[in-house]
Amino acid sequence: MAGNSDPLSPRAKLAVTAGKAVAAASRAAGRGSGSVIGGRVALKLDPDLLARLAQNLDVVLVSATNGKTTTTRLIAEALRAAGPVVSNALGANMPAGITSALAGSSEARYGVIEVDEKYLAGVARDTDPKCIALLNLSRDQLDRAAETRMLAENWREGLAGSKAVIVANADDPLVVWAASSSPNVIWVAAGQMWKDDAWSCPSCGGVMQRPGDDWFCGECGFRRPTPSWALSGDHVLDPHGSAWPIHLQLPGRANKANAASSAAVAAVFGVPPQVALERMYQVQAVAGRYDVVQFQERDLRLLLAKNPAGWLETFSLIDPPPTPVILSVNARGADGTDTSWLWDVDYTRLTGHPICVIGDRKLDLAVRLEVANQQFQVCENLDQAVQMSPPGRIEVIANYTAFQDLRRRVGN
Amino acid sequence: MSDNQLRVVWIYPDLLSTYGDQGNALVVERRARQRGLDVARLDVRSDQAIPTSGDIYLIGGGEDRPQRLAAERLRRDGGLHRAVENGAIVFSVCAGYQILGHEFINDLGQREPGLGLIDVVSVRGEGERCVGDVLGDIDPRLGLPPLTGFENHQGVTHLGPTARPFAKVRLGNGNGTGDGTEGAYNDTVFGTYMHGPVLARNPLIADHLLKLALDVNALPPTDDRWYEALRNERIAAAQQPA
Numbered sequence: 001m002a003g004n005s006d007p008l009s010p011r012a013k014l015a016v017t018a019g020k021a022v023a024a025a026s027r028a029a030g031r032g033s034g035s036v037i038g039g040r041v042a043l044k045l046d047p048d049l050l051a052r053l054a055q056n057l058d059v060v061l062v063s064a065t066n067g068k069t070t071t072t073r074l075i076a077e078a079l080r081a082a083g084p085v086v087s088n089a090l091g092a093n094m095p096a097g098i099t100s101a102l103a104g105s106s107e108a109r110y111g112v113i114e115v116d117e118k119y120l121a122g123v124a125r126d127t128d129p130k131c132i133a134l135l136n137l138s139r140d141q142l143d144r145a146a147e148t149r150m151l152a153e154n155w156r157e158g159l160a161g162s163k164a165v166i167v168a169n170a171d172d173p174l175v176v177w178a179a180s181s182s183p184n185v186i187w188v189a190a191g192q193m194w195k196d197d198a199w200s201c202p203s204c205g206g207v208m209q210r211p212g213d214d215w216f217c218g219e220c221g222f223r224r225p226t227p228s229w230a231l232s233g234d235h236v237l238d239p240h241g242s243a244w245p246i247h248l249q250l251p252g253r254a255n256k257a258n259a260a261s262s263a264a265v266a267a268v269f270g271v272p273p274q275v276a277l278e279r280m281y282q283v284q285a286v287a288g289r290y291d292v293v294q295f296q297e298r299d300l301r302l303l304l305a306k307n308p309a310g311w312l313e314t315f316s317l318i319d320p321p322p323t324p325v326i327l328s329v330n331a332r333g334a335d336g337t338d339t340s341w342l343w344d345v346d347y348t349r350l351t352g353h354p355i356c357v358i359g360d361r362k363l364d365l366a367v368r369l370e371v372a373n374q375q376f377q378v379c380e381n382l383d384q385a386v387q388m389s390p391p392g393r394i395e396v397i398a399n400y401t402a403f404q405d406l407r408r409r410v411g412n
Numbered sequence: 413m414s415d416n417q418l419r420v421v422w423i424y425p426d427l428l429s430t431y432g433d434q435g436n437a438l439v440v441e442r443r444a445r446q447r448g449l450d451v452a453r454l455d456v457r458s459d460q461a462i463p464t465s466g467d468i469y470l471i472g473g474g475e476d477r478p479q480r481l482a483a484e485r486l487r488r489d490g491g492l493h494r495a496v497e498n499g500a501i502v503f504s505v506c507a508g509y510q511i512l513g514h515e516f517i518n519d520l521g522q523r524e525p526g527l528g529l530i531d532v533v534s535v536r537g538e539g540e541r542c543v544g545d546v547l548g549d550i551d552p553r554l555g556l557p558p559l560t561g562f563e564n565h566q567g568v569t570h571l572g573p574t575a576r577p578f579a580k581v582r583l584g585n586g587n588g589t590g591d592g593t594e595g596a597y598n599d600t601v602f603g604t605y606m607h608g609p610v611l612a613r614n615p616l617i618a619d620h621l622l623k624l625a626l627d628v629n630a631l632p633p634t635d636d637r638w639y640e641a642l643r644n645e646r647i648a649a650a651q652q653p654a
Contacts, residue, residue: 199426207459343435363642
């Protein structure tokens with residue numbers, strides 16, 4: 001086993017210990033898991049700690065706008081077939097959180113790491129990954145994040161010299177452009193419903209042509225690469241043309257796409273798709289997402305959607321009308337403080353669903369739904385919205401901090 | 413307006429539709445339909461010709477490179493000039509606002525010619541990016557209630573003699589010139605830095621555009637209680653200390 005058999009330097013050991021102590025103190029003070037503050041302290045004491053912790057692991061990095069936490073879980077489950085795995089399963093995806101997660105295990109052979117889009121290039125430099133999975137890129141929190149194409153540019157530059165195998169979504173032109181600077185790419189036709197961030201060629205600026213599932217730039221010839229893996233309905237097609245059924249407890253097309261990419265990553269480490277996909281079935285809910293909870297004697301399914309692409313995929317997986325829907329939107333720091341993105345979401349897809357809106361920015365939702373000619377009720381809180389909702393399981397869709405509020409309220 | 417159909421043109425969704433500004437087209441469309449009008453919405457991609465027979469043209473914000481590409485293609489197309497000559501109303505936001513002026517600074521740091529449909533020149537600000545809720549008072553000549561919106565830009569826009577400031581900010585930056593002006597307009601062409609989208613936050617601006625396009629002084633009333641509630645909330649929020 002490759003485990004962390006090489007002893008860490010005394011400095012690195014001290015940093016790990018100090019980080020754990022601070023994390024424990026933070027936990028004891030009731031300030032969450034403490035992983036981020038612990039990681040920060042550890043990195044201060046030893047700035048190279050992340051690189052040291054990673055050097056005895058086979059590292060997989062996972063980045064995307066949407067689906068990175070879930071895919072990290074799916075890959076971690078799949079690779080456990082081959083050996084012990086350490087992972088930042090709770091979604092702390094910046095260098096401090098990643099450092100903290102890796103410091104948590106000295107036994108692991110594989111490190112499966114979710115990375116915030118903005119930090120991918122740096123974390124890839126530090127951790128010398130064997131594999132990097134790139135799922136999708138789309139607009140998200142534009143009042144505080146980099147422009148979407150700049151992120152793709154940043155990935156492209158950061159990955160240009162990488163020795164890692166890049167597993168990349170052939171159906172997202174921004175991802176393809178970012179990945180195609182690398183010498184070793186495995187293309188997965190994982191699909192993408194949201195297309196509105198890639199009508200303009202990332203390479204030359206020409207207008208993209210998108211006949212059916214294909215895409216190409218009419219001006220410079222930049223086009224969809226031929227995939228070796230593909231999501232096809234409920235199956236993953238492997239490079240040999242074999243079709244493997246996807247059995248997931250997680251709902252929706254996007255998660256099947258995540259499973260297809262995860263199977264391609266697992267194969268890089270010698271885990272066959274059949275084994276990988278069977279293991280992925282064990283993943284039930286990811287950090288509370290997709291969880292069905294009981295609240296006020298009703299069943300609520302909690303769905304996280306943070307940006308237009310995420311809402312689009314989420315609308316496609318909810319139960320059909322007249323299933324009641326509760327929407328909750330906040331605009332706190334972690335959400336982005338601009339709610340304009342709500343207008344890039346097509347709420348006419350909710351026609352026929354009874355809708356209640358809650359959250360800090362329920363009035364933005366109210367105007368949005370009014371203009372989309374939808375019937376809706378504005379409620380003070382989750383309790384009231386549940387009481388107002390007609391019978392049946394309720395689909396609750398929320399953005400980031402609104403989702404955390406929901407979990408707290410339902411005790412999940 | 414011809415054939416009793418109001419034509420609402422949404423310009424270049426492939427390039428200038430990044431900050432939710434297509435909501436402006438949705439609001440105009442909805443409020444026109446609520447008044448019993450037949451509305452045709454035309455989304456024109458940047459490889460298509462701009463129709464010259466539209467009634468209201470809307471342009472949104474975008475990232476720096478798409479802004480340059482949009483300016484190049486709109487200049488080459490020429491259709492928007494002909495539409496304005498035909499009396500069309502144009503309402504533009506952020507990157508779109510800069511494009512309608514004489515020039516702006518493009519993604520390569522160079523001066524890029526705009527369309528010259530409104531008498532403004534934009535440069536890049538030296539300070540921090542202007543991000544946050546804005547509250548202002550719209551030019552009293554327009555008879556509209558206070559302006560609420562969200563700004564997210566680095567631009568500084570200077571007005572020439574034939575452009576009037578659309579509003580004066582009470583909170584926020586607007587044109588970034590330090591004199592408190594926000595946006596610019598002439599008889600038929602409007603520009604603003606406000607997202608939100610601005611017409612969802614200020615539905616009476618949408619009605620003003622409709623009145624200009626229809627050449628009427630009044631429109632039948634609509635039930636605006638959710639707009640009003642949102643406006644009150646955002647105006648109060650803008651006044652809260654950060």
